[in-house]
Amino acid sequence: MKTLTEFKQSLNLEKPDNGLPVQLKSLWYDGKGNWHQAHAQVDQLNDTASAWVHAYLHRKEGDIWNADYWYKRAGKKRPDISLEDEWEQLVLQFI
Template sequence: MKDLQEFKDSLKNESPGADLSAQLKALWYDGKGDWNNAHQQVDHLNDRSSAHVHAYLHRKEGDIWNADYWYGKAQRTRPDLSLDEEWEQLVLLFM
């Protein structure tokens, strides 16, 4: 993927690109509206990048306590952004 628009355009596809990281696959599935599959991509991983995406997913779910736990694991604080803005920032961060 070259840029955010190309990533967004790929949401028309049936499946994410095989070359995407677990974090980007999670964000891809989330972009398709498939929260459960998005969560499965990072739920079992223990690195800070996965924790960051995991936090976002729980924030989106509305489970703020759990989201804040994962933001802490990612050494981040919950952003004061819309979910769409955070999603875009995460995609750009992990590209």
């Protein structure tokens, strides 16, 4: 996948592409409305890229304290944009 449009189109599939990096798999599951599966993809990872996705997921969940913890681990600050815009920014970061 090379574009945001292609990634969004892949949400029509039953499963994510096996070749996706874990961060994109997480965002794919989130895009399908499966927060728990999205969280499971990055929950045990300690790299900064996964921490950024993890932060977004906790922000979406409404657990702001936990989100801020993960944003800090990712070297980021919680953005003042919509969740949809952040999701798209994350996808674009990892494709």
